[in-house]
Amino acid sequence: MSGRHPGPDDARPIPQRGDGVRTAARTDDQDDVYVVDVRGRKRERGAPGVATGAAGGGAATGTGTQSEGSRAPRRRRRFPVVRVLVVLLVAWLAFMAYTPWHAWSTVTKVDTTPGGTRPAQSKGYNYLLVGSDSREGLTAAQKKEYATGNAAGRRTDSIILVHVPQSGGKPSLVSLPRDSYVPIPGKGSNKINAAFSFGGPNLLVETVEQVTDLHIDGYVEIGFAGFASVVDSVGGVDICVPFHMNDKKAGINLQKGCQLLDGKNALGFVRARYSDPRGDIGRAERQRQFLSAIMKKALTPSTVLVPTRYWAFSHASAKGLIVGEDTSTRDASRVLLAMRAVSQGKGLSLVVPLQSLNYQTNAGSSVKWDTARAKALFTDLREDKPLESPPPGTDGKPSGG
Secondary structure: OOOOOOOHHHOEEOOOOOOOEEEEEEOOOOOOEEEEEOOOOEEEEOOOOOEOOOOOOOOEOOOOOOOHHHHHHHHHHHHHHHHHHHHHHHHHHHHHHHHHHHHHHOOEEEOOOOOOOOOOOOOOEEEEEEEEOOOOOOOHHHHHHHOOOOOOOOOEEEEEEEEEOOOOOOOEEEEOOOOEEEEEOOOEEEEHHHHHHHHHHHHHHHHHHHHHOOOOOEEEEEOHHHHHHHHHHOOOEEEEEOOOEEEOOOOEEEOOEEEEEOHHHHHHHHHOOOOOOOHHHHHHHHHHHHHHHHHHHHOOHHHHOOHHHHHHHHHHHHOOEEEEOOOOHHHHHHHHHHHHHHHOOOOEEEEOOEEEEEEEEOOEEEEEEOHHHHHHHHHHHHOOOOOOOOOOOOOOOOOOO
């Protein structure tokens, strides 16, 4: 190479690599290299950390900076991952919404409209939750396992009035003992569960409305088959058994203490009568205890967030379920939310005030209500008075002989 100093005429063209890069010039010591863009500005080439390519096309030749062009592909590669996550989230939310809707579509609906003159609509909402001894849906083996017998038809094993206030107070589950002696429209006075035997849900709803002066807004009934299936669908329910219960008629032999009960034993726990010294009152208390426990278990992440278990629980709940034709999904959700509130200590678990557990009548030994206190309770519910604690006499202890 000659020793003359290079001049402007010695600039040599370089391949065009992007908009704006035209020529390059070289100094005599070959170290000071720069490129000239179309605006006449020059940028050093070869300096540490400076890219030589045009925007969007070159790679870094230095040691610390990466060009904009090399970062773009990585940003684009992240987009498919985000789209997949969004699709999965939408699919999961759709499944969560579809499952209860599909389960509800399988529920049996019947006419439960009562006859006679009905009470005025209350400020809050009142629902009748009934547990029946219907064997429908049980196989012969299940009837033997659950010790249900083979009786045809269905009778009420439990009657619970569910009150959901609009005032912001606590919801209430009020047990109406099945042996309660009350007037039944067109049938004289008898035990309240006889109303169900005489005229099904229609007469039972009419009877409850007449003795409470509360407008019943919906009806929900579940039989033995659905009851046991619900428990098994969530892997059992945690129950604290208050005392040793050996009851052949209920098919159980349970030791005192807190334990996990499967469907068979849970069903026996709420059905047992003869092994409980308080008879029907003790059973009503255990039924409310069970409802709180099953809702607590059903709302755990292990149930709600596991698709197979969530599907199984929803459809097991629908199995053996009977609702009134005018009972909506909104009504059913209010009942479920009331039970959840009780399970969390945010609701009240009550028994209608009682006067006697051994009231002798033409129907045999019956349960007599404490009329004055019962009327006061129903008035509070009808007027939607906020109840923050159980009113007097609602603990199941009789006020008289």
